[in-house]
Amino acid sequence: MGDWYQQLTSHPLGRQATSLLGLPGPAQLRRGDDPPPGPVLAGDAGKGRLGAHLRRVLGDLHLPLRWPGDEATGAAEDDNACLVLDATGLAEPADLLSLHTFFHEPVRRLAPSGRVVVFGGVPAEASSPAERAAQHALTGFVRSLAKELRGGATANLVQVARDAEGGLDSTLRFLLSGRSAFVDAQTIPITRSATDASDRSRPQADRVALVTGAARGIGAAIARTLAADGAHVVLLDLPAQGDRLTESANRLGGSAMQLDITDAAAPTRLADRIAERHGRLDVLVHNAGSTRDKTIAGMDAAAWETVMAVNLSAPLRLTEALLDRELLSPTGRIVAVSSLSGIAGNRGQTNYAASKAGLIGLVDALAGQVGGEATANAVAPGFIETDMTAAMPFALRELGRRLNSLNQGGQPVDVAETVAWLAEPGSGGVNGAVVRVCGQSLLGA
Amino acid sequence: MASTPRKAAVLAANRIPFARANGAYRRASNADMLGAALDGLVARTGLQGERLGEVAGGAVLKHARDFNLTREVVLGSKLAADTPAFDLQQACATGLEATVAIANKIALRQLDSGVAAGVDTVSDAPVALNDDLRRLLMDANAAGGPLEVAALLPRLRPHHLVPEIPKNAEPRTGLSMGEHAAITTREWEISRDQQDRLALASHQQLAAAYDRGFFDDLLTPYLGLQRDDNLRADTSLEKLSQLEPAFGTGEGATMTPGNSTPLTDGAPTVLLGSEEWGRAHGLAPLAFVVDAEIAAVDYVHGHEGLLMAPVYAVPRLLARRDLSLEDFDFYEFHEAFASTVLATLKAWEDPAYCKERLGLDGPLGTVDRTRLNVVGSSLATGHPFAATGARIVATAAKLLHEKGSGRALISICAAGGNGLVAILER
Ligand SMILES: NC(=O)c1ccc[n+]([C@@H]2O[C@H](COP(=O)([O-])OP(=O)(O)OC[C@H]3O[C@@H](n4cnc5c(N)ncnc54)[C@H](O)[C@@H]3O)[C@@H](O)[C@H]2O)c1
Numbered sequence: 001m002g003d004w005y006q007q008l009t010s011h012p013l014g015r016q017a018t019s020l021l022g023l024p025g026p027a028q029l030r031r032g033d034d035p036p037p038g039p040v041l042a043g044d045a046g047k048g049r050l051g052a053h054l055r056r057v058l059g060d061l062h063l064p065l066r067w068p069g070d071e072a073t074g075a076a077e078d079d080n081a082c083l084v085l086d087a088t089g090l091a092e093p094a095d096l097l098s099l100h101t102f103f104h105e106p107v108r109r110l111a112p113s114g115r116v117v118v119f120g121g122v123p124a125e126a127s128s129p130a131e132r133a134a135q136h137a138l139t140g141f142v143r144s145l146a147k148e149l150r151g152g153a154t155a156n157l158v159q160v161a162r163d164a165e166g167g168l169d170s171t172l173r174f175l176l177s178g179r180s181a182f183v184d185a186q187t188i189p190i191t192r193s194a195t196d197a198s199d200r201s202r203p204q205a206d207r208v209a210l211v212t213g214a215a216r217g218i219g220a221a222i223a224r225t226l227a228a229d230g231a232h233v234v235l236l237d238l239p240a241q242g243d244r245l246t247e248s249a250n251r252l253g254g255s256a257m258q259l260d261i262t263d264a265a266a267p268t269r270l271a272d273r274i275a276e277r278h279g280r281l282d283v284l285v286h287n288a289g290s291t292r293d294k295t296i297a298g299m300d301a302a303a304w305e306t307v308m309a310v311n312l313s314a315p316l317r318l319t320e321a322l323l324d325r326e327l328l329s330p331t332g333r334i335v336a337v338s339s340l341s342g343i344a345g346n347r348g349q350t351n352y353a354a355s356k357a358g359l360i361g362l363v364d365a366l367a368g369q370v371g372g373e374a375t376a377n378a379v380a381p382g383f384i385e386t387d388m389t390a391a392m393p394f395a396l397r398e399l400g401r402r403l404n405s406l407n408q409g410g411q412p413v414d415v416a417e418t419v420a421w422l423a424e425p426g427s428g429g430v431n432g433a434v435v436r437v438c439g440q441s442l443l444g445a
Numbered sequence: 446m447a448s449t450p451r452k453a454a455v456l457a458a459n460r461i462p463f464a465r466a467n468g469a470y471r472r473a474s475n476a477d478m479l480g481a482a483l484d485g486l487v488a489r490t491g492l493q494g495e496r497l498g499e500v501a502g503g504a505v506l507k508h509a510r511d512f513n514l515t516r517e518v519v520l521g522s523k524l525a526a527d528t529p530a531f532d533l534q535q536a537c538a539t540g541l542e543a544t545v546a547i548a549n550k551i552a553l554r555q556l557d558s559g560v561a562a563g564v565d566t567v568s569d570a571p572v573a574l575n576d577d578l579r580r581l582l583m584d585a586n587a588a589g590g591p592l593e594v595a596a597l598l599p600r601l602r603p604h605h606l607v608p609e610i611p612k613n614a615e616p617r618t619g620l621s622m623g624e625h626a627a628i629t630t631r632e633w634e635i636s637r638d639q640q641d642r643l644a645l646a647s648h649q650q651l652a653a654a655y656d657r658g659f660f661d662d663l664l665t666p667y668l669g670l671q672r673d674d675n676l677r678a679d680t681s682l683e684k685l686s687q688l689e690p691a692f693g694t695g696e697g698a699t700m701t702p703g704n705s706t707p708l709t710d711g712a713p714t715v716l717l718g719s720e721e722w723g724r725a726h727g728l729a730p731l732a733f734v735v736d737a738e739i740a741a742v743d744y745v746h747g748h749e750g751l752l753m754a755p756v757y758a759v760p761r762l763l764a765r766r767d768l769s770l771e772d773f774d775f776y777e778f779h780e781a782f783a784s785t786v787l788a789t790l791k792a793w794e795d796p797a798y799c800k801e802r803l804g805l806d807g808p809l810g811t812v813d814r815t816r817l818n819v820v821g822s823s824l825a826t827g828h829p830f831a832a833t834g835a836r837i838v839a840t841a842a843k844l845l846h847e848k849g850s851g852r853a854l855i856s857i858c859a860a861g862g863n864g865l866v867a868i869l870e871r
Contacts, residue, residue, distance in 0.1 A: 246488035255491030277727035
């Protein structure tokens with residue numbers, strides 16, 4: 001419990017003091033597979049095209065469901081824990097009033113760690129300027145609503161392309177669950193339908209996943225999460241981290257690979273090992289990363305090159321080698337761990353931000369290249385509680401933690417769960433997305 | 446046919462870096478080190494919970510409580526608890542003898558998989574009670590009642606409290622291994638410069654191998670050590686030539702701490718298996734164990750040098766396999782002392798010696814020095830006695846794998862005048 005502010009605000013006196021100062025207390029976030037603590041209120045804004053799909057997914061979750069016009073299940077007095085709206089039918093600005101109609105009352109009594117999920121269409125697919133305007137309006141609406149929610153609640157927008165309705169299942173399940181705890185105010189595109197024959201409790205069963213930088217921090221959490229989902233995880237890190245890798249690999253029943261990903265021979269060594277041991281790779285997570293912070297005026301070229309080599313060149317070369325040898329399976333998932341710095345920019349991080357923005361470009365390209373039902377996506381963590389951020393100066397660290405709608409830093413597991421959702425066999429509908437795991441950071445918003 | 450012998454493959458390996466005595470591993474026991482090496486092997490190969498055919502390992506310096514060292518280590522490891530194990534010991538050849546034992550069982554289809562290992566610590570060596578005190582205590586144990594035990598007390602003497610510390614000396618000659626080697630060095634007129642050059646090459650080649658990632662999949666860091674801490678990447682002929690001799694006397698004293706292996710702690714493991722077993726576990730052979738030959742020499746009565754047994758074993762092995770000394774791509778010869786390796790090479794080039802001692806028609810042949818210990822050997826890594834064999838098997842197998850095809854000759858001299866040699870092929 002390194003978070004003194006959270007401790008302070010959970011103490012009665014502390015809470016009084018902080019509320020006097022007008023500071024909101026950070027909520028204890030619902031995490032993991034804890035079910036929402038109340039019913040789901042679902043509805044339509046106009047004539048949406050997702051009704052049947054949403055009913056199917058929500059029905060499978062076995063949660064109490066309130067759908068206007070239907071008979072409600074569950075106790076009538078419970079606060080709603082999830083508000084799900086199909087807004088694909090919004091065809092013109094006047095229709096937007098239905099957002100007010102749907103949320104005005106229920107948003108006042110949302111259970112702790114509640115969830116708002118709004119489904120829209122892809123604005124670029126709109127058939128008229130009016131529809132495009134209305135659909136685009138949803139982005140600003142959801143982002144503002146997210147800032148108004150309290151108690152660890154989040155709001156996200158899912159844009160479902162035409163004929164991609166069958167691809168939203170895993171995303172809706174993820175957003176309603178505790179796994180999306182630190183994903184807030186995101187716009188997630190569903191670009192195509194997806195098939196999902198996997199076992200819900202072990203979606204990665206019989207799949208092979210590779211996680212770079214898996215010895216510690218976020219990478220270790222990703223390895224843990226994918227292993228819990230049933231994958232055989234190959235944990236890769238620098239040879240110097242071998243003892244930590246061994247420990248984790250043996251705990252998770254995975255295997256350890258000691259490799260400097262910037263080595264000239266790294267792509268071949270990795271491809272050889274995957275080919276020899278497993279014959280294919282189902283999940284490739286580019287997580288290894290490095291920082292050498294200095295303003296560009298004070299930075300030497302070596303600091304530039306180290307960061308670029310680890311964060312950008314290596315993921316590019318490793319992916320190319322695996323694709324060239326056709327080792328990525330047809331339902332392969334590539335997930336790159338970018339950073340909010342790569343989106344918002346950060347003083348002292350020209351090298352790092354360039355590399356992390358470059359990763360987003362790489363994912364864009366790969367999304368079009370991987371083929372089949374394979375995907376490539378990026379996650380962009382904001383402030384995550386790791387050794388790296390624990391080493392920051394106190395004031396900067398406190399600022400980093402608070403400058404988001406959830407008033408706290410994220411945990412490595414929050415990034416890991418987001419990666420794991422994108423890596424699910426059922427997430428074939430999400431391709432080329434950049435999902436921030438930042439609690440709606442004020443930076444770069 | 447279940448009875449047709451098959452080839453045993455080297456499938457993977459792992460060791461911990463070797464540490465100089467009383468350094469990084471001074472608080473680690475043999476069991477700790479072997480356990481760490483085995484856990485690293487399991488992690489590298491993803492064999493958690495797997496029942497392997499058998500694990501063979503051993504240590505030269507061993508506490509009495511470690512009588513079942515290897516089995517105890519397996520029980521504490523991530524392998525299935527029903528993986529059998531046994532201890533064996535053949536001094537410096539222990540790790541290679543363990544490899545031969547497991548490989549033979551695989552060849553005979555008695556096993557499908559197994560691990561060969563070795564471990565030694567001079568930092569946590571067993572210290573024994575001296576013999577007189579030990580007898581007194583045994584008498585006390587056999588005594589009937591407390592009064593009888595009390596009656597033995599006056600027999601206790603101050604000298605009883607002086608412990609027996611294990612010595613690196615041959616019981617029958619009282620000479621240390623270095624002193625024995627010094628005799629051979631003088632007999633074969635191996636110069637100081639030649640020895641220093643061999644030591645230099647060992648350090649430089651080991652350092653280069655580390656730098657190019659050769660050990661990335663052969664080694665796992667342990668207790669803060671990432672490389673063998675005996676390695677002196679920046680050593681030079683000048684530095685080596687300034688060291689005072691450690692063995693021998695007078696003019697002929699050419700053996701220094703620089704061209705002799707230091708006492709070291711460490712543990713290696715090698716995973717062996719049939720090709721089919723390897724395939725089923727996604728492990729392709731690095732190389733195959735082809736054959737091995739053991740020899741011993743009578744060093745007690747002065748007929749031969751203590752560490753010269755491999756000189757006899759190799760020609761016998763070559764004859765059996767119908768090979769010549771030149772038919773190898775790699776020579777992995779344990780560097781007990783630089784002079785041991787050099788005397789061995791010289792002996793094989795000496796027509797008279799080869800005729801009289803080895804019973805050959807002429808010289809056995811010449812070892813191409815550019816193929817000798819190409820990624821360094823014991824002079825640079827150090828030499829935890831029982832550990833060296835498995836370290837060398839792993840290195841030879843990886844070299845053959847890198848090259849794609851070829852043959853390696855492994856040679857290890859051992860205390861007691863034993864020498865074990867083996868051939869790996871790919
Ligand atoms: N912690 C945060 O708040 C945060 C925020 C945004 C993005 N990220 C990104 O998340 C990822 C993980 O971050 P973390 O906080 O866990 O960092 P970390 O430094 O704890 O872990 C990074 C791992 O990558 C490994 N690595 C570095 N260079 C390597 C190389 N050449 N070859 C193989 N492995 C190598 C390291 O050994 C280390 O284990 C990084 O890409 C980082 O940029 C972190």
